[in-house]
Structures are given as C-alpha cells and as structure tokens.
Amino acid sequence: MAEAHQAVAFQFTITPEGIDLQLSYQALNQIYLSGVRSWKKRVSRMRNRVIKGVYPASPSSWLFVAIGILATIYMQSDPSMGLIAEIQQRLPLSLHVSLSAQGQTMVSALVFSTLLWLSLILALRFCLKLLLSYHQWMFEQHGRVSNTTKVWVTLLRLLSGRKPLLYSYQTSLPHLPVPAVRDTLTRYLESVRPLLTDPEYKRMTDLANEFESSLGNRLQRYLKLKALWATNYVSDWWEEYIYLRGRGPIMVNSNYYGMDFLYVTPTSVQAARAGNTITALLLYRRMVNREELTPSRVPGTVIPLCAAQCERMFNTTRTPGVETDVLQHWQDSEFVAVYSRGRYYRLWVYRAGRLLSAREIEHQIQWILDDPSPPLPGEEKLGALTAGDRVPWAQIRKEHFSSGVNKRSLDIIEKAAFFVTLDDEAQGMKGDDPTGNLDRYAKSLLHGKCYDRWFDKSFSIVIYKNGKSGLNAEHSWADAPTVAHLWEYTLATDAFQLGYTEDGHCKGEVDRSLPPPHRLSWEIPSEVQDQIFSSLTLAKALADDVDCHVFPFRDFGKGKIKKLRVSPDAFIQISLQLAYFRDRGSFCLTYEASMTRLFREGRTETVRSCSNQSCAFVKALEGGEGADQCKRLFRQASEKHQNLYRMAMTGAGIDRHLFCLYVVSKYLGVDSPFLKEVLSEPWRLSTSQTPVQQMELFDLKNHPDFVSLGGGFGPVADDGYGVSYIIVGEDMINFHVSSKHSCGETDSHRFGAQIAKALQDIMAVLSADTASSSKGPAQPQSKKLL
Known part of the structure; x- marks a missing residue:
C-alpha cells in the first residue's frame, strides 16, 4: 500500500559484506520538516505561556523596571530601602568571589527588579480580578450610568489596553459565587407561583421552608467549601452528572x-x-x-x-x-x-x-x-x-x-x-x-x-x-x-x-x-x-419520533423591536409564552439558556422565562384587555425577563445552585423531598438563542443572501417543545422547533405558526401608538455603555 511505503524512512538488508543500509532521503526530509513544525509549536506554546502568565503586563515591562532601578542606583539612590543590600549579602559565595562589588550590586538590583516586577504583576492581576467582579453595570439603564460605573469602565479599559491572547484573562476572571440558600428559595418560589394552584403553592412553600431550616444550611456549607477549593463549583458536576453519566443515546437527546x-x-x-x-x-x-x-x-x-x-x-x-x-x-x-x-x-x-x-x-x-x-x-x-x-x-x-x-x-x-x-x-x-x-x-x-x-x-x-x-x-x-x-x-x-x-x-x-x-x-x-x-x-x-420544523420569520426583526425600546430577547421569550398558552391552554416551566462565562470555567444557567409578569400580560391580551393595559403589562414582563437574565449571568440564578445542593445531598446519603421534586420538574418549553458573535465577518449590506440559519436541538421533554432561534441582521429571526410525534398534544408546525402569530400580535399591540410606546422605560443599553 502507498501509505506503508511513505512510512518507511530507511531499509536494510543483510549482505555477505555486512549490513547494506539504504536511506530514503525523501522520507528523512519529511521527518525533519515534521520535527521542525513540532518544535515551532512547542516554542510558540512556551512563548504564549510567558505572555499570558504576566498579563496584563508584558514581558518587555521587566526591562523598563530593571532600567529604572539601575538608573536610580547610578544616581546613588536606593529605591529598595535596603533590600538590594540585603540581597547582595545573601548572594552565593561563588558570585562574591567572581564578581566585583559593582557587579554584585548590579546582580542584586536585577534580582530586586524581577521581584518588584512580579509583585506589580500580581497587584495588577488582583486589581483586574476585582474589576471583573463588578457586575452592577449590567443593571443600569442607558443614560443613567452611575459615577462608580464610569470610573470602573475607565480603569478596566486601562488594564485591558494591551492586546490579550485567547487565554490571557483566565486567571483574572472571578469565581462563580454561591448564592444564599434563602435567596435561591425565594426566587424559586416566585418562579413557580404562576404554575401552581394556591394549595400546591402552599405545599411547595412548606417544603422549601422545611428544607431551609433543616438540611439546606448543612448542604450549603459543603458547597461553599467546594467553591473555595474548586475553580468553579458547578461546571465539573454539571459536565459529569448532566452529560457524561447519561446512559441513554446522546443523539437527539444531547447533541x-x-x-x-x-x-x-x-x-x-x-x-x-x-x-x-x-x-x-x-x-x-x-x-x-x-x-x-x-x-x-x-x-x-x-x-x-x-x-x-x-x-x-x-x-x-x-x-x-x-x-x-x-x-x-x-x-x-x-x-x-x-x-x-x-x-x-x-x-x-x-x-x-x-x-x-x-x-x-x-x-x-x-x-x-x-x-x-x-x-x-x-x-x-x-x-x-x-x-x-x-x-x-x-x-x-x-x-x-x-x-x-x-x-x-x-x-x-x-x-x-x-x-x-x-x-x-x-x-x-x-x-x-x-x-x-x-x-x-x-x-x-x-x-x-x-x-x-x-x-x-x-x-x-x-x-x-x-x-x-x-x-x-x-x-x-x-x-x-x-x-x-x-x-x-x-x-x-x-x-x-x-x-x-x-x-x-x-x-x-x-x-x-x-x-x-x-x-x-x-x-x-x-x-x-x-x-x-x-x-x-x-x-x-x-x-x-422527532418532529422538526425550521422557518425564517421575515415580517420584522430586532431593528423594529429596538425602535420600541424593548429587548429583542425579551420580546421573543414573551411571544413564546403567548404561543405556548394558545397551543396548550396553560403555562409551563420554561428553560432559557444563559451563559455564566463572566466567571472562570462558567457554562450556563437557567432563565425561568415563565414569570408572574409574563403570565399577566398573556392573560390580559387573551382576555381582551385594552391596548394601554397590555402595553403596561408587557413592559413589566420585559423588564422582569431582562432582570432574570442579568441575575442568571451574574451568578444569582436558581437551578445550578439547587442542582449542586442536590449532588451534595447524594454524596452525604440524605434525601430531600424538596430537592427531589424540584429536580424532577419537566421543562416542557426549552429555549435557546444562538448568538451572532462575529458580524464583522459577514458583509450583509453587500451580500444580503449570506445569512445564517442558526441551529437547533431535540425536545427535552416527551410532551414538550425545543425552540432555538437566531436573530439575523435587523429584519429576520430564524426559528428551529422540535417535538415528538408520539405525543398527541404537540406539533412543531402548529407551534411554529403560533410563534409567528404571537410575534405579529405583540408587535401590533406595541405599535398601536408608537409615540406613547417610546415614552416607556428605556431598555438598558449595556452594549453602548462600554
């Protein structure tokens, strides 16, 4: 076979005169060039380790520190306050013998310069980590930026001025915080309130209170200990127990x-x-x-x-x-x-x-x-x-x-x-x-x-x-x-x-x-x-069994939505609530994926998009309430959704905390009726937005046909829907809907039609009086802040 011959670098045969060595120079040349590539990669990795290891400083900054220290010594000044002399006394005996007094001083100064430089790097990195731990900017509205945030922006730009490598920020990213048990339980009970009857809600409240007063704080202590020790208290367990320990097919269910x-x-x-x-x-x-x-x-x-x-x-x-x-x-x-x-x-x-x-x-x-x-x-x-x-x-x-x-x-x-x-x-x-x-x-x-x-x-x-x-x-x-x-x-x-x-x-x-x-x-x-x-x-x-439906929605896009001073994601999520209510006649627990990559090794958090406010708006619209009342309720629902999304991004979500508490309970061998019930609740509406992250790569103005379709996934629940969407340009939203044929209550094409109608109906309500709509609360413009 051809590849077998290419793999042979040399051949030899035994002859009466001895070994006859036949070198293949072409093959040896290939080996040499491959080795050169391998060493180039090693050198490149070593260089990158140095560059990102000293970020936000640069390796060349050591030279400036060293020159500065040597210059002050030349002017007969001691910036080290005696440390250089102390270092000089502790130099190895061989250096004392081989170097003059001036040479020993120079070596000591270089050692001090290096220590000072490393200390400055650690200080800069610590400052950068503190700056990246500040998330209040996300909760401020455009035009109402606090002085604290303005100062924070300036400092962050100063420390991020040098061009970073891909992994330069990794050690400066903050660790994901562990929310207080009471805060998580309060947010959880608020999220399920529109889905439960009064007796069911009282029962769940009692379970939550009993969990907090008994097992919750004990589990929380273990979780805080892990957060101190591990880089991220969620990600390794999430990867193992949600993905790798799944014994069913990954096709459709996960991929x-x-x-x-x-x-x-x-x-x-x-x-x-x-x-x-x-x-x-x-x-x-x-x-x-x-x-x-x-x-x-x-x-x-x-x-x-x-x-x-x-x-x-x-x-x-x-x-x-x-x-x-x-x-x-x-x-x-x-x-x-x-x-x-x-x-x-x-x-x-x-x-x-x-x-x-x-x-x-x-x-x-x-x-x-x-x-x-x-x-x-x-x-x-x-x-x-x-x-x-x-x-x-x-x-x-x-x-x-x-x-x-x-x-x-x-x-x-x-x-x-x-x-x-x-x-x-x-x-x-x-x-x-x-x-x-x-x-x-x-x-x-x-x-x-x-x-x-x-x-x-x-x-x-x-x-x-x-x-x-x-x-x-x-x-x-x-x-x-x-x-x-x-x-x-x-x-x-x-x-x-x-x-x-x-x-x-x-x-x-x-x-x-x-x-x-x-x-x-x-x-x-x-x-x-x-x-x-x-x-x-x-x-x-x-x-x-999978029923897939993909459709481009071309009636309008984020351009028209943003003119109404509304978050496009909130607009779509509330439309999905309306579509589901029309499709099934009820509300359901809704999963929207949000990232937690503001933190080191962060992955995702759940935004529980079905809220009291979104349900109130849907009921008002379906109940024939007036346009002004529907607009007011929609604004409240939109603001609530944005707040839920921000809290999920900044480590104050619900589901990952409860999931980790559940994992700890399993390690301890104790049962929690509350956690068991929470973790078994079905997500009948699972949603995700595919972000467009590199618009500079696509010239949609000159090439408007080169628009992405995005992607999708299978349904999470047997009787539910999976919905993925991508906001493309200013005038298009592409949707991917999935469900199962085996469920008689779901139909991807029917639900897709409901989504399109919900988008149109909400836009009609908000556009009924554009002047009054534009006077509503301003959408937070975090993208324009920095």
Whole structure:
C-alpha cells in the first residue's frame, strides 16, 4: 500500500559484506520538516505561556523596571530601602568571589527588579480580578450610568489596553459565587407561583421552608467549601452528572446541530465544499493553538468571557463507559476521519509540517468519493454504536475494540481533529417544497441515518451531495456559543476568504505526489454486528419520533423591536409564552439558556422565562384587555425577563445552585423531598438563542443572501417543545422547533405558526401608538455603555 511505503524512512538488508543500509532521503526530509513544525509549536506554546502568565503586563515591562532601578542606583539612590543590600549579602559565595562589588550590586538590583516586577504583576492581576467582579453595570439603564460605573469602565479599559491572547484573562476572571440558600428559595418560589394552584403553592412553600431550616444550611456549607477549593463549583458536576453519566443515546437527546447559509450554497461541488470547510476549520484550530483568537467579550463591551471551552474543541472524543463516559483530548493530530458510503478513511491534512491547500484536500476528498471499494462486513453501520445506549457501546468497545486492527482504526477516528461525513443525499431549502426541505435538512443534521455520523466526536462536519454543509456537535465539552463562533468563522472563511474558481472548485494547486487517504480496516464479528443492529433499531425509533420544523420569520426583526425600546430577547421569550398558552391552554416551566462565562470555567444557567409578569400580560391580551393595559403589562414582563437574565449571568440564578445542593445531598446519603421534586420538574418549553458573535465577518449590506440559519436541538421533554432561534441582521429571526410525534398534544408546525402569530400580535399591540410606546422605560443599553 502507498501509505506503508511513505512510512518507511530507511531499509536494510543483510549482505555477505555486512549490513547494506539504504536511506530514503525523501522520507528523512519529511521527518525533519515534521520535527521542525513540532518544535515551532512547542516554542510558540512556551512563548504564549510567558505572555499570558504576566498579563496584563508584558514581558518587555521587566526591562523598563530593571532600567529604572539601575538608573536610580547610578544616581546613588536606593529605591529598595535596603533590600538590594540585603540581597547582595545573601548572594552565593561563588558570585562574591567572581564578581566585583559593582557587579554584585548590579546582580542584586536585577534580582530586586524581577521581584518588584512580579509583585506589580500580581497587584495588577488582583486589581483586574476585582474589576471583573463588578457586575452592577449590567443593571443600569442607558443614560443613567452611575459615577462608580464610569470610573470602573475607565480603569478596566486601562488594564485591558494591551492586546490579550485567547487565554490571557483566565486567571483574572472571578469565581462563580454561591448564592444564599434563602435567596435561591425565594426566587424559586416566585418562579413557580404562576404554575401552581394556591394549595400546591402552599405545599411547595412548606417544603422549601422545611428544607431551609433543616438540611439546606448543612448542604450549603459543603458547597461553599467546594467553591473555595474548586475553580468553579458547578461546571465539573454539571459536565459529569448532566452529560457524561447519561446512559441513554446522546443523539437527539444531547447533541445539537448547526446549519449552512439559508439562501446560498457557495459551490455545488461536494469535494470542493469539503476542501474549503476542512481548511477553514484547521485555520481556526491553528489560531486556537497559537492563542491568536481575540478573547470573546460581552457584545459591544471590553468585558471578557471565559475561553476554557475552546481548549477541547478539536482532537476530542467522548468515550463510553459502563457507569460514566470520559472526555478524551489529545494535544494535536494531523489528520481528520472521513466517512463516505459506508467506509471510513484517515485523511492526512499536513505533509512535512505544511497544511495542505484547500485544492489538495479537495483532490483527496474526490479520491474518497471515487473509491469503488465496498464496505467491509459490519463497517457501513458501525457508527450506530455511538447513536444507541451508552452501556452496550462501552461493553462492545472494551471487548472488541481494545486491541488489534479494530483498536488502531478506532484510535484514528477518536484522535482525529474532527469527523467528516460525505453525505450521499442533497439538502437545503431550494426545491418545490422549501418548508419541507428545511425540516428534512434539520433532521438530517440532528441524526442523519443514525449511523453515518460519529456522535461521540466533539463535532462532526456534514458535506452533502449538492455542496450544502452543516455540523453535529457533542454537548458535554462545550455549549452552543463556542461552537457557533467556530461555525461563523468557517462559513465566512469558506465563502469570502478562500473562495472558489468559476467552475466551483477550490483555488490553488495540487501536489500530485500526495499519498491517497488511508482506508481503515475492521474485523467486526457477528456479536458486534448484532449490537450494531440493536443500537440502530433504538436510534431509528428515536430519530423517527422527532418532529422538526425550521422557518425564517421575515415580517420584522430586532431593528423594529429596538425602535420600541424593548429587548429583542425579551420580546421573543414573551411571544413564546403567548404561543405556548394558545397551543396548550396553560403555562409551563420554561428553560432559557444563559451563559455564566463572566466567571472562570462558567457554562450556563437557567432563565425561568415563565414569570408572574409574563403570565399577566398573556392573560390580559387573551382576555381582551385594552391596548394601554397590555402595553403596561408587557413592559413589566420585559423588564422582569431582562432582570432574570442579568441575575442568571451574574451568578444569582436558581437551578445550578439547587442542582449542586442536590449532588451534595447524594454524596452525604440524605434525601430531600424538596430537592427531589424540584429536580424532577419537566421543562416542557426549552429555549435557546444562538448568538451572532462575529458580524464583522459577514458583509450583509453587500451580500444580503449570506445569512445564517442558526441551529437547533431535540425536545427535552416527551410532551414538550425545543425552540432555538437566531436573530439575523435587523429584519429576520430564524426559528428551529422540535417535538415528538408520539405525543398527541404537540406539533412543531402548529407551534411554529403560533410563534409567528404571537410575534405579529405583540408587535401590533406595541405599535398601536408608537409615540406613547417610546415614552416607556428605556431598555438598558449595556452594549453602548462600554
């Protein structure tokens, strides 16, 4: 095989004259160049450690401190107040012998300068951490900024003036605070009040009071102890117990998807789209490895967000276990795993330390597409093991994939930078049935054929036959904003930076000496094939039950909403409450994901969007109340929602605190009827906004068709809805709705129609008298504050 010959650096034979050594200079040159690339990466990582280790100062600032100290000594002044002389006395005897008195003074001064410099760095870092712990700015309205916040903004800008690396802020981010038990219980009872009858609310209040007076404070002490010791008191337990310990399928239940552009496909050539997409992803990985990405910030501000989730973006796989899965991350890999028509390949994307061009990767992908070889027995549907229950997959993996050819092939997939599926179907909106096509497109990305994705990989890229693309992401390692940032860069780089030739192929030249991709080998016995069939049967039943509906809402967008001085997110969330009430005739516990990345290793918190205020507005609107009354109630509901969102972002949420208290109770072996009931409450309406974080990458003014469709996820409750939405530009909101066919009370298309009508009806109410509406309370403008 060609790749076997490429792997041989030298050969030797035994001759009568001795050993005949035959060196392959080409292969040795490849080894040398690969080694150079490896050492360059090591040097780069070492340099980055130094730069971020001294942030917000710079390494060169040491020179200024040292020169300043030496200058004062030259002027016969002692800025150290005797410390330099003390250091000089404690120098090693060898320096006393070899150096003159002046030399000893200089060495002592440099030691003092270094200690002073390090002390200043620690002081600056401490000040930056204090500044980043201030969150009152988020609760202030535009035009009413306090003097404290103005001073805080100035100081934060001064300390953040130097260009940071991706992880420069990590050690300066504050730790997530542990709320008081009483505060959390008060907020919880307020959140469930509109969902309970008076007797039910009294019962829940009694349970909460009993918990606070007995077990609550005991659990809280353990939690505070963890908060002192751990970087984040929530994230490790959240990752383990919510994601990794789940024993059911991660397909649909956990993994989520991201879509391509709505209206355009840059090329219809499948191999070319794969070439540019893979290249863009690898360029992003290079920036992550070199820490060249600008740290994410609160939109429109200088306030940094935690970047820890970027660390496991590439070269990461969730490996199954009997009791719990494990996230495995490798430092680097020079290949990707590719699936095409039932066959698996390893595609090398580097050669001699050089990243292959997009045109070369296209050439390699086309070779895979043209490969006529059939799948090996059991190979075609092997990926179904990652779509079924975790325990059978863990057992099969241990018994049949822990040695030999199966282990080598599985290692290649799991250690790959990411997974690529060359789908043999065409997807997208175009065609005779654009609405149905979008729905089928979403289902394809969410679960595919249940065996043509590797759901354990941190993310899998899907390239369709007609050039459309998308991704499927595993959830345990990171949340949607991190993946969305990657996908935004990929789409923009593919379309606007790399580009295509007139006939739809990637730009660049091809090195014809490149070895072809390596076809993976498998030896899959009958018992493994039986388990593949069982996992596939379970996964297909789950996939067939999902009802997906994707629709762009074009009547208006955030531009018109903001003219009414209303938060677009609050507007949409209250519209979802109205839509659900019309759809089901009642209110439900509603989950909206909010980030806590203002804190180190922060992930998400729940915004309980169904509030007393939102329910009062919905009842008033449905009850035929006057426009003025509805407007007043809507303003109250909007302000309440914004306040709930801010509290969740600043560590004063409800659900993560209660979740951690529950975990502590399980470790202690004590039962809490209150926590047990709270943690078992179903989220019948689970919602999430996909943020657009890099609008500078997309020129929507000159290229209005290059708008993102966003992404979505499966329903959380069997009798509920999953709703994801992305606010695109000023005039469009794209929605992704999911539910289950097996529930007779839910219908994704019906609910989608209710969402559109709710948006229109609320806009009609608020726009009835624009003049009076504009006199309402101003929306907090945190984006304009900084």
